[in-house]
Amino acid sequence: MSSTWKLQPQNPVPSDIEVSRSLKDSILPISTIASNLGLTPSQYHPWGPSKAKISLSTLPPSPKSNYVVVTGLNPTPLGEGKSTTTIGLAQALQASLGYKCVACIRQPSQGPTFGVKGGAAGGGYSQVLPMEEFNLHLTGDIHAVTASNNLVSAALESRMFHESSQTSTALYSRLIKNNTFSTVQLERLKKLGIEKNNPQSLEEDEIERFARLNINPETITWNRVLDTCDRHLRGITVGTGSKETVKKEPGSTERVQHSRETGFDITVASEIMSVLAVSTSLSDLRERLSSMVIGFSYDNIPITTLDLGVSGALTVLMKDALMPTLMQTVERTPVLVHAGPFANISLGNSSVVADKIGAGLVGEDGYVVTEAGFGADIGMEKFFNIKCRKSNLIPNCVVIVATIRALKMHGGGPEVKAGKVLADEYKTMNVGLVEKGMDNLIRHIINARKFGVKVVVAINKFKTDEDEEIEIVKRMSLEAGAEDAVMSNHWEEGGEGARELAQAVVEACSKSNPEDFKFLYELNLPVKEKIEIICKEIYAAEGVDYSEKAEHQITEYEKNGFGDLPICMAKTQYSFSTDPTKKGAPINHRVLIREIRSCVGAGFLYPIAGDIMTIPGLPTRPGFYDVDVDVETGEVLGLF
Amino acid sequence: MSSTWKLQPQNPVPSDIEVSRSLKDSILPISTIASNLGLTPSQYHPWGPSKAKISLSTLPPSPKSNYVVVTGLNPTPLGEGKSTTTIGLAQALQASLGYKCVACIRQPSQGPTFGVKGGAAGGGYSQVLPMEEFNLHLTGDIHAVTASNNLVSAALESRMFHESSQTSTALYSRLIKNNTFSTVQLERLKKLGIEKNNPQSLEEDEIERFARLNINPETITWNRVLDTCDRHLRGITVGTGSKETVKKEPGSTERVQHSRETGFDITVASEIMSVLAVSTSLSDLRERLSSMVIGFSYDNIPITTLDLGVSGALTVLMKDALMPTLMQTVERTPVLVHAGPFANISLGNSSVVADKIGAGLVGEDGYVVTEAGFGADIGMEKFFNIKCRKSNLIPNCVVIVATIRALKMHGGGPEVKAGKVLADEYKTMNVGLVEKGMDNLIRHIINARKFGVKVVVAINKFKTDEDEEIEIVKRMSLEAGAEDAVMSNHWEEGGEGARELAQAVVEACSKSNPEDFKFLYELNLPVKEKIEIICKEIYAAEGVDYSEKAEHQITEYEKNGFGDLPICMAKTQYSFSTDPTKKGAPINHRVLIREIRSCVGAGFLYPIAGDIMTIPGLPTRPGFYDVDVDVETGEVLGLF
Incomplete structure (x- = not known):
């Protein structure tokens, strides 16, 4: 079945959830996808019928494959189709050109799925299936981040609470169980330079230093998180309950509220999500989960999760999340979904682990196509300077996704706004706007080349695009130093629509020289x-x-x-x-x-550098109004 | 392997996590457990190597099996071993006596696992494996409840926010998309008695009634939830951020904060967890998720989740959670883990769906052993009057778990307190205290018999128990009307230790008459x-x-x-x-x-009727200090 089966796109393209549902019976069991990748049953764990977690035992020490990153020009608020292009290109490489290929993408935040954004599984005939599972709980990684992040908050808040009402001796005696230090406590002692293993042997000042974190609440930067668009949690006061009171001073009978101004962020903005994205092994994960700084003491000493004693527990909560999730595209291309750190305050890139596992699985002649969030000025720059530095993977080719719509906007077209009717300039030919807007794309091309990587421009095709407009983009991109600039119609046609793009990418990779790759700055600079x-x-x-x-x-x-x-x-x-x-x-x-x-x-x-919003709101009519289940069939309706 | 394998308990019994780890290689693949139960591959979905979700397609219309509920006397704060007895009894029925058997238990809240409580997978040689997976994320059901509950909160808060700054006409025009009502909107119209399908056809007063929920914030009973012991969230003020402001009055330029006093509960206290426990099908789930009352309007009309437009989205978020999770005991007995509503403010019982699926799988000659939380005065009463009324399952036998320790406490022994050394009365023979404490157990026996169900007393054995003490319990229990009273040593010996208890249960079931079963009250009473x-x-x-x-x-x-x-x-x-x-x-x-x-x-x-605490706190030294991962092997350490 798998060798002769071929995607038959419908025209016009139905909604994303309808495409997903129409292909429900043609997707392969996830065990088949895994086995096609060469995974043995002990190397992955099915997680429901259409997802599997890949064991970290498959993590190769220094994998080599063709490594392609998909990024974009500065987008309109409608998005220019980076995820869709990532998926479409992977489909073309595997289904149309016959290369081994894995696409690596981020897990989307669930909150915005019910707000204004909708799904993030790609779209049309370039998407991950089943899109409703991709967009909702997936395999629970984001939930694990929520649980872990908030355990830190609870530990932090209750530690301050207990410290405010106990002497250091009382604190110390309660912190010691069975007259021994636990592993995290020994690690804290070491950090404090106290090289002792016996709780009885600490001097009074050592007890004081060990038992009292002395956190200055004004310096706390650690927020609680939820994966929900609940803007009223952006600013909150905690500890207003009748039992969260402490003595005003030692010995005083007067009690005061133990409350504090703080706030929630959306889960994908949690540092733990960033940790998940960059960790390279279980021990690296634990190390990172130990060294997160939550604030400072009154003496200006950084206080970490290790000091709070939670690093081991966090690692336990996050250990399954460290395994990437395997899914498939509408054309049965394997996809690794892993991590989803916010692109504004964090990396905006999927995980190091997934890219490395992907590279190991496809091998030297295969392709890993990974996506960098936001525009290339942010996502690509962070991809090279941060992610590649942590992974030691060397990228061969950057695909910069552009649309005629976004180019016209950059060329001076009217404002593009979600929910607003698109101006005529965007629907009819306007060579002048496109030409002028090429400024934006050209700068991204030049920037990408500064890292020593080959550039291919992908023009993500819309129905309203005219040949002359596309020709301008091609010509000017080549002039700016791109290897190629190719129109791609994967949304409508699946991988076949991106065949030419895939060929350009293969060509660019074959010309790339790993030794050309360089970072933009050295870490030891000020x-x-x-x-x-x-x-x-x-x-x-x-x-x-x-x-x-x-x-x-x-x-x-x-x-x-x-x-x-x-x-x-x-x-x-x-x-x-x-x-x-x-x-x-x-x-x-x-x-x-x-x-x-x-x-x-x-x-x-x-x-x-700018206003940063770390928890979105809900509009008057949020997306959840359309989301439902057919209670007879169990089918999900209304996701988009 | 499975037919000849036999549990070899070590003596003394290691810690729960050590028992769990020592049996890691002897547990069966979850697919074997499923297939032993007669499930075909399409009827369950593996969720990692040791868990599976059972499809609702296996839900039988009116299953019959022997149906046993395990409850207890009023416990000491240390707990008397209801879960352990539930598991031990199931092991004895299947492994020792050869009956088909399924144990049904609750999913524990993750929060207290890191606080003072530790795990809830049973204990010793009567526990569910792997205990760390049981006690942590499991298959994500509690996370789904958190996400669903908080979507309601976000919808509620932002609806009040939008209503406060918009006219009804503006609200209405924003609520209508593509000039059509969505399914949930049509349902709300029907509820309002407005039988119209065309958004253009509503009169002004109908628009007003439809678009404005007019919620009185003072009446809101819906809290946000987290599965974390974060006591500082019990009381909070939300909406203190700089952007959560509204015009003081229509037309006013002065803005006021859109804030409100509210709080979080622990996730298992969410009404959605209770809904999960009692739902009988996907359509029943949707119906219940539509009718949750979150507060009242200024006109005293109950406002529901349907009115907020979230019922479909909640059903989508909860649909996988409606499938019970299959695991196994240390003796490979199948266990269905499902739902975990708080025993104080809710049912304290596992799900209706799991018990029914279990009954269908074991069949008429098999046994479903299910657990009711807290003491029998609460857990058992709710089990009969609420859960059995919803499930239509008729219980044959109640097992009341007692310990010599708890009986001595009821007889006037010194206070028993977690973390405090147990008084001598509990470690040496004291027939007088036991005899006096039997008052408590006897009343539970008499109560259980009021429902027309057979009673077996299980004396959960501790090392310090003396024969004379146990004899008193046996004699007085029989006098009070129990069918039998049996000492059970399943913690130390596994199923073999509960062989006699299992025989007593089989005997009691064989004598029971379903027609004797009755509720304590009729629903139509005031x-x-x-x-x-x-x-x-x-x-x-x-x-x-x-x-x-x-x-x-x-x-x-x-x-x-x-x-x-x-x-x-x-x-x-x-x-x-x-x-x-x-x-x-x-x-x-x-x-x-x-x-x-x-x-x-x-x-x-x-x-x-009393102080109800819906989010526990953390002690000075929470359990998380001991929890860690061996980063080489991935093994979890320090859970208990």
């Missing part, structure tokens, strides 16, 4: 210098300004030994600049860094 | 009368008092048509009375009902 390299080289900014707060934070981070971390910029995806309305290729702009936060566990600093 | 029957017949209370609030609520519920629901008492498990310190068999006590809440979706009213 923090400010690294930020400035990104802003000048990638955004074409004139310079960078820092708030007083940011200046202070840089000093503190460098003092605490975090200065060598790579930089993960938090900036709008709608412009090269920090002003989302500046389209095209703005110059002479400056970047203002308001503050810099740290993700020490995940291993980066993130300067904040 | 609410107060139902409450009084429970308090007088089960708790031996002299009478019931109601606060003014409770009186008012009863009137409102009866007016809104909720008066016919069964009663789910929220009361301490440590005493028959509402005072946890009153041990034995108190008389002349009165029950004060402070308030009565409704779970209309799950289908019960719950009167609150």
Whole structure:
């Protein structure tokens, strides 16, 4: 069946969920997909009928394959089809050209699925099946992040609560069980430089240092998380219950509320999601989950998850999540879905583990196609400078997805807004706007080449695109240094629609030389210098300004030994600049860094250059109004 | 291998996680357990190597099997081993006596696993394997409840937010998409008595009624939930963020914060968990998820999840959770793990679906052993009056678990407290205390017999128990009307240790007559009368008092048509009375009902008779200090 079966796309293309449902009976058992990849039954675990988790025993030490990253120009708010192109290209490489191929994509946040965004499984005839399982619980990884993140919060809050009402001696006696230190407690002792194993042998000052974290609540940067678009949780006061009170002072009979201003983020913004994305093994995961900084003590010492005693428990909660999830596309191409860190304040890339396992499975002649979120100025830059640095994988080719629509917007077309009717300029031929908008794409092409990687432009085809418009993109892309620029119709036709794109990618990979690949900056440069390299080289900014707060934070981070971390910029995806309305290729702009936060566990600093929203809201009529189940058949309805 | 293999218990019994690990290689693939039960591959889905979800297609219309419920006397804070006895009895029935048997138990809350409670998979040589998977994410059902519950909260909060700043006409135009009503909107119209399908045809007053829920925030009873012991979330203020503001009045330029006092509960206290426990099919699930009352409008109209438009989306989120999870015991007995509603404010019983599927799988000569949480005065009473009423399954036999320790406490022994050294009375023979404490057990025996069901007492053996003490329990239990009273040593010996108990249960079942079974009250009685029957017949209370609030609520519920629901008492498990310190068999006590809440979706009213804590805290040294992973082998350490 599998060798003769061929996708028969319908025209016009039905809705994503209808495509998904219509192919329900033609997808293969996930065990067949696994076995086609050469996995033995002990190397994967089915998780329901259409998903499987891949064991970390399949993680190769230094895999080699063709490695392709899909990114895009600065998008319109409607999105330009990066995920769809990633899936379509993988389908073309495998089903049309016969290469072994794995697509690696992020797990989408469930919250926005019920809000305005809809699904993220690709679309049309380039999507992951079943799309409803992809978009909802999947194999529980995001839920595991929620549980882990909030265990840290509970540990943090209750530790402050207990410290506020107990002497150090009382705290210490309660912290010691059966007169022995637990593993995490021994690790904390070591960190404090107290080389003792017997709880009886600590001096009074050592007891004080060990038992009291002395957290300054003003410095806490750790938020609780939920994978729900609940904007009223952005700012909250916790601890207002009648029992969350403590003595005003030692010995006092007066009690005061033990409350605090804080907030929730959406789960994919949790540092633990970033940790999942960059971890390379179970021991690396544990190490990272130990070193997350949640705030500072009154003496300005960074307080970590290790200090809270939760690192082992977090690793237990996250160990299954470290296994990527195997699914398949509408053309039975294997897909590894893994991690989904927010693109604004985090990496916006799927996991290191999935890409490495994928490379091992497809082998030297095969292809791993992975996606980098947001525009290339953010997603691709982070992919190269952060993700590739952690994975040691060397990319051969960047695919930059462009649409005529987005190019026209960059060329000066009217505002494009979700839920608003698209202006006529976008529906009829307008060569001038396209030509002018090429500024944006060209800068991304030049940027990509700075890393020593081959570039292919994929023009994601819309019905309204005209040949002349497409010709401009092709010509100007080649002039800017792209290996090729190809129109692709995978949404409508599946892999066959991306055959030409796949051929261009194969060609570009064959010409690439791994030795050409280079990072944009070295880690041992001062923090400010690294930020400035990104802003000048990638955004074409004139310079960078820092708030007083940011200046202070840089000093503190460098003092605490975090200065060598790579930089993960938090900036709008709608412009090269920090002003989302500046389209095209703005110059002479400056970047203002308001503050810099740290993700020490995940291993980066993130300067904040713009408004960052870490929990979306729901519109008056959220997407959930259409979502339902046929209670007779169990089929999901209304996801899009 | 499976026919000749036999459990070889070690002595002394290692810790639960060590037992679990030592048997890692002797457990069967979950597909073998499934196939031994007669399930075909299409009837179940493996979920990792040691768990599977059972398809609802296996749900039989009116299954018959022997149906045994395990409950207990009023326990000490250390617990008397109901879960362990449930598992041990099932092992004995299958492995020792050769009957087909399925044990049905609740999924434990993950929060307390990291706090003080530890695991809930049974213990010693009567437990579910692998215990770490049982105690942690399992197959994601609790996570699905968290996600669903909090989608309701987000929908509720943002609906109030949008209503506060929009006219009804504006709201209406935003609520209507593509000029059609969605299914949930049509259902709401029907509920409002507006029999129209065309959005253009509504009159102005109909638009007003449809578009504006007009929720009175003071009446909201719906809390957010997390499966984490985070006591600082018990009371919170939401909506304190800088963007959660609304105009003070229409047309006003002054803005005020859109904030509100509310709180979180632990996930197992969510009404959605109760709904999961009682649902009988996918359509029943959807119906229940539509009818949950979250609060009242300013006109005192109950506002439901249907009105919020989320019922379809909730069903999508919960549809996989409706499938019970198959696991196995240390002796390869099949176990269905499903739902875990809080025993205090909810049922404290596992799901109707799991018991019915279990009965269908073991057949007429087989045994379903199910567990009811808390003491028999709560768990068993709710099992009979609520769960059996929804399932139509007729129980044959009640097993009441007792320990010499708990009996001595009821007889006047010193206080038993977690973390405190046990007094000498509990370690040396004391016939007098046991004899006096039998008051408590005897009343439970008499209560169980009021339902027309046979009673077997299981004395869960501890090392310190003396023969004379056990003889007293046996003699007095038989005198009180138990069919048998048997000492059981399943913790140490596995099923073989419960062989005699299993024989007594088989004997009791063979004598039982389904026609003897009766409920304690009829649903159509007035609410107060139902409450009084429970308090007088089960708790031996002299009478019931109601606060003014409770009186008012009863009137409102009866007016809104909720008066016919069964009663789910929220009361301490440590005493028959509402005072946890009153041990034995108190008389002349009165029950004060402070308030009565409704779970209309799950289908019960719950009167609150005592302090109810719906989110536990963490001690100074929580259990997570010991929990870790061996990063080389992936083995979980330190769960207990």
